Amino acid sequence: MSNPIKAGLAIGIAGGIVIAFFGGLSGILVALIGGAAVGLILSSWEHFEKRDVAVRQSATAGAVAGILMVAGQFIYQFVIVPLSGKTAVSVDAVTFIVALLTFALAVALAVFIGYTSTLEQGRRRVALFGLLALFLVLYPFLDGGMSVLYKTNPSANPFVDQPFINQGLNLNWLGTMITILTFAVLALGLNIVVGYAGLLDLGYAAFFAIGAYTTGLIYSPYISSQVGADWPWLRFVWTFWLVIWIAAAVAAVFGLILGSPTIPLRGDYLAIVTLGFGEIVPIVFRNLTAITLTLPFTNICIVGCGGKPLNFTGGESGVNPIGRPWLPGVAYFQTGDYLPWYFLILAIIALTVFLINRLYQSRLGRAWTALREDELAAAAMGINTTNTKLMAFAMGATFSGFAGAFYGSYIGAIFPSVFDFTVSVIILVMVIFGGLGNMVGVIIGGMIIMMADRLLLPQIAGTLKAIVNTTIVPNIQNPATKEFVSTTVDPLQWRQLLFGLTLVVMMLVRPEGLIPSARRRAELRSEAPAGTEPLSIQEADAGSPLMSVDSDPLDAPSQ
Amino acid sequence: MATAAVKPRSRQQPISWARIILAVVVLYAILLFGPIAGLDIPRIARDIAANPSLLVQQLIVGITNGAIIAIVALGYTLVYGIIELINFANADVFMLGGFMALSIIGNMGVTANSSAGLKIAGLVLAFVGAGLLGAVLNWTIERFAYKPLRNAPRLAPLISAIGVSFMLQNIGLIWGGLRPFFPIMGLNAASPKSMPEVLPRIPLLPASSGIEFGTKDLIVVVTALVLWVALRLFIQYTTLGKAMRATAQNRDASKIVGIHVDRVIAVTFLIGGALAGAAGCLVGFYNNTIVFTMGFTFGLRSFTAAVLGGIGNVTGAALGGVLIGVVAAFSDQYLSSRWTNAWIFTILIIILIFRPLGLLGEAAGEKA
Numbered sequence: 001m002s003n004p005i006k007a008g009l010a011i012g013i014a015g016g017i018v019i020a021f022f023g024g025l026s027g028i029l030v031a032l033i034g035g036a037a038v039g040l041i042l043s044s045w046e047h048f049e050k051r052d053v054a055v056r057q058s059a060t061a062g063a064v065a066g067i068l069m070v071a072g073q074f075i076y077q078f079v080i081v082p083l084s085g086k087t088a089v090s091v092d093a094v095t096f097i098v099a100l101l102t103f104a105l106a107v108a109l110a111v112f113i114g115y116t117s118t119l120e121q122g123r124r125r126v127a128l129f130g131l132l133a134l135f136l137v138l139y140p141f142l143d144g145g146m147s148v149l150y151k152t153n154p155s156a157n158p159f160v161d162q163p164f165i166n167q168g169l170n171l172n173w174l175g176t177m178i179t180i181l182t183f184a185v186l187a188l189g190l191n192i193v194v195g196y197a198g199l200l201d202l203g204y205a206a207f208f209a210i211g212a213y214t215t216g217l218i219y220s221p222y223i224s225s226q227v228g229a230d231w232p233w234l235r236f237v238w239t240f241w242l243v244i245w246i247a248a249a250v251a252a253v254f255g256l257i258l259g260s261p262t263i264p265l266r267g268d269y270l271a272i273v274t275l276g277f278g279e280i281v282p283i284v285f286r287n288l289t290a291i292t293l294t295l296p297f298t299n300i301c302i303v304g305c306g307g308k309p310l311n312f313t314g315g316e317s318g319v320n321p322i323g324r325p326w327l328p329g330v331a332y333f334q335t336g337d338y339l340p341w342y343f344l345i346l347a348i349i350a351l352t353v354f355l356i357n358r359l360y361q362s363r364l365g366r367a368w369t370a371l372r373e374d375e376l377a378a379a380a381m382g383i384n385t386t387n388t389k390l391m392a393f394a395m396g397a398t399f400s401g402f403a404g405a406f407y408g409s410y411i412g413a414i415f416p417s418v419f420d421f422t423v424s425v426i427i428l429v430m431v432i433f434g435g436l437g438n439m440v441g442v443i444i445g446g447m448i449i450m451m452a453d454r455l456l457l458p459q460i461a462g463t464l465k466a467i468v469n470t471t472i473v474p475n476i477q478n479p480a481t482k483e484f485v486s487t488t489v490d491p492l493q494w495r496q497l498l499f500g501l502t503l504v505v506m507m508l509v510r511p512e513g514l515i516p517s518a519r520r521r522a523e524l525r526s527e528a529p530a531g532t533e534p535l536s537i538q539e540a541d542a543g544s545p546l547m548s549v550d551s552d553p554l555d556a557p558s559q
Numbered sequence: 560m561a562t563a564a565v566k567p568r569s570r571q572q573p574i575s576w577a578r579i580i581l582a583v584v585v586l587y588a589i590l591l592f593g594p595i596a597g598l599d600i601p602r603i604a605r606d607i608a609a610n611p612s613l614l615v616q617q618l619i620v621g622i623t624n625g626a627i628i629a630i631v632a633l634g635y636t637l638v639y640g641i642i643e644l645i646n647f648a649n650a651d652v653f654m655l656g657g658f659m660a661l662s663i664i665g666n667m668g669v670t671a672n673s674s675a676g677l678k679i680a681g682l683v684l685a686f687v688g689a690g691l692l693g694a695v696l697n698w699t700i701e702r703f704a705y706k707p708l709r710n711a712p713r714l715a716p717l718i719s720a721i722g723v724s725f726m727l728q729n730i731g732l733i734w735g736g737l738r739p740f741f742p743i744m745g746l747n748a749a750s751p752k753s754m755p756e757v758l759p760r761i762p763l764l765p766a767s768s769g770i771e772f773g774t775k776d777l778i779v780v781v782t783a784l785v786l787w788v789a790l791r792l793f794i795q796y797t798t799l800g801k802a803m804r805a806t807a808q809n810r811d812a813s814k815i816v817g818i819h820v821d822r823v824i825a826v827t828f829l830i831g832g833a834l835a836g837a838a839g840c841l842v843g844f845y846n847n848t849i850v851f852t853m854g855f856t857f858g859l860r861s862f863t864a865a866v867l868g869g870i871g872n873v874t875g876a877a878l879g880g881v882l883i884g885v886v887a888a889f890s891d892q893y894l895s896s897r898w899t900n901a902w903i904f905t906i907l908i909i910i911l912i913f914r915p916l917g918l919l920g921e922a923a924g925e926k927a
Contacts, residue, residue: 497729503722
């Protein structure tokens with residue numbers, strides 16, 4: 001099978017399944033993303049030189065994917081809808097327009113990406129980043145039409161009469177997209193620790209929690225009400241724009257504190273200790289509910305005196321409410337009006353990408369790379385390994401502080417259960433799936449994982465449940481099987497298994513991730529030449545000839 | 560790494576005042592902030608003085624739970640000793656062992672009021688079934704999730720292990736919801752399952768002593784002891800055990816002298832899994848409750864135990880297990896059960912930082 005057909009089939013089947021479950025106008029969005037993916041995959045396989053070949057092959061691949069996506073749409077209408085007992089939608093002109101549009105967009109995006117692959121590297125980067133930025137900026141209008149602008153004041157909406165302009169694709173994914181992008185910021189931060197510095201951190205959610213709780217404690221009337229006194233420095237009108245930096249700074253300080261004991265550790269012991277911190281931090285936040293501090297050997301009480309212990313973190317019910325950002329004249333951050341929140345998190349992502357990019361190209365970034373590849377050699381080159389590791393933890397924590405502050409403010413409340421081990425693993429899955437050490441990969445991989453988790457899985461669960469309850473269950477005679485089928489066929493229950501499976505399969509099949517960095521790929525695909533099996537585990541990961549073949553100029557010693 | 564850090568300090572060195580002041584400050588901080596996490600030393604001293612027999616009681620509870628922890632820790636320590644992988648999935652194999660035992664007991668219809676013969680048959684079957692499930696499961700995991708990564712960088716199998724652990728935990732959740740086939744699972748899939756009281760509860764100490772120690776505790780401790788001794792003997796005297804030790808010391812040299820290294824590793828996983836499954840069964844019968852998340856808690860404790868004793872060391876795992884069991888029991892009683900996990904993790908972190916070799920550890924610590 002030729003490469004264009006292969007790429008088209010792979011993406012087309014995935015996209016077709018998504019469309020078959022969502023139906024409606026989702027095909028247009030899936031075609032946009034899928035078309036781009038087809039182009040990216042194909043150009044990474046083929047390394048196009050000639051422009052006409054690139055355009056022709058990408059068009060073929062896009063067409064294959066487009067046909068499958070259109071098929072997905074008809075499957076939704078003729079198979080899924082009747083099976084799940086929904087009211088049937090009649091086939092009319094709109095159906096065919098949508099199908100045509102789906103096909104056309106898939107081809108167009110594939111051709112565009114294929115075309116850019118023949119451009120020189122710098123221009124291609126600008127084109128791709130521009131496309132991604134354009135998509136992200138326009139996304140709210142694609143999803144919800146112009147009505148997203150008038151959420152706070154629907155009567156001023158002049159587009160009420162034109163359904164498509166007013167409603168867009170009518171997906172209502174914007175709120176979920178904000179959460180997804182928050183996790184993308186977290187994944188970018190973890191990528192510094194795991195991808196750049198090579199330190200496996202299994203407790204990253206701890207820093208997320210610290211950022212969020214910092215916001216909760218200084219940007220909420222909660223603590224004043226607990227103390228029962230008006231502390232002027234807490235009543236001081238904080239603004240979100242200051243709080244988010246404080247949260248990042250506090251998270252960074254905790255990154256240093258929690259990172260410092262792990263300095264002498266390597267590999268799996270480091271992983272275990274970070275896992276320990278990731279577990280302790282939520283326990284601490286959960287249990288700081290009745291604090292009484294008395295100076296030892298005396299009866300002098302400092303905190304929580306007079307039989308009224310201080311409830312510092314609110315325990316299981318958390319801190320509530322947390323203030324919102326404030327930007328008079330430009331945006332009003334209100335519940336249900338997602339647009340300002342969406343653009344705020346976009347701005348945070350842009351800032352994060354910019355800062356991390358600068359960091360990676362700085363002396364510190366080069367030191368991280370050196371540390372990851374060979375700690376001994378790095379130390380011999382004069383790199384202060386202690387400081388470099390600490391900075392990796394601190395920098396990684398900083399961005400989770402941003403994410404934590406935003407998340408706390410967006411949700412309006414903070415609970416300890418948001419930050420358990422599962423969250424750390426999900427962020428790790430995002431980084432590994434996207435491609436360790438590659439920011440574009442981490443963002444895209446992270447978004448795919450989160451969209452699959454937050455959007456696709458609930459949708460599949462709902463549809464499957466409907467199908468099972470309307471078509472399958474009534475036909476089962478055996479009561480035990482009947483109960484088993486109706487309770488167990490629920491993908492949401494299998495969520496953890498799917499995450500675990502993703503990790504295992506990625507490690508077995510494509511350890512370097514979806515869109516790997518060139519260096520990581522060389523490292524993780526380090527197979528010794530045939531016949532010479534590595535002598536031991538230590539030797540296998542210490543040095544392979546492939547690692548030094550990397551032509552990246554950053555590899556030059558930094559001193 | 561760690562061994563190099565320990566420098567012999569010459570006797571002439573003056574007493575470092577900075578160190579003493581630091582120690583005083585740390586001590587004061589512990590006295591000041593300790594009570595938040597239950598470490599209120601004056602109160603604890605008062606509690607112990609008021610009721611000393613409670614201390615002995617908690618010691619017994621701790622040792623019994625510690626014996627089970629030690630059995631799980633053996634699985635960690637064996638695997639780490641041979642392929643230097645923290646088998647995250649070990650604890651979840653243990654959890655599934657508990658579910659297997661519960662399913663067998665439930666479907667045999669054994670209850671607290673059954674006849675002694677039925678109870679014994681149920682116990683034996685549950686024990687064997689849990690051990691078998693653990694062995695097969697662990698072997699399968701090794702075959703499909705770790706073996707292909709034998710020569711990959713070290714992080715790869717570790718991440719794979721985390722993935723497997725996640726999958727098994729989910730399987731435990733699903734198993735807990737299989738009420739149509741195992742009625743004993745109850746209505747809610749995620750809630751803790753209660754195990755029928757099958758082990759006899761005949762007190763062995765007079766009631767006047769105020770200490771509860773019955774046949775139930777004895778059976779658990781003796782079973783754990785038998786498993787441990789059997790493992791020791793196996794490793795010490797059988798050919799396969801010798802091959803395991805050789806492989807742990809130097810895999811390539813073992814290959815050269817004709818040891819089938821892949822088979823030895825598979826057997827190690829088989830044994831570790833069987834031990835974990837059996838321990839899951841024991842925990843179910845001892846505590847009368849199992850839950851699908853218990854793998855995480857017990858895994859943490861038994862891994863800490865393995866590290867405390869010196870990872871790779873079979874005696875160390877047993878010692879560490881008992882110590883951690885006692886610490887957990889004391890923390891539950893005298894500190895605060897809400898903080899027990901945090902304290903255990905703190906112990907783990909302190910050991911890893913100050914003595915990564917563990918109490919009885921040898922050269923394996925160099926690899927930390």
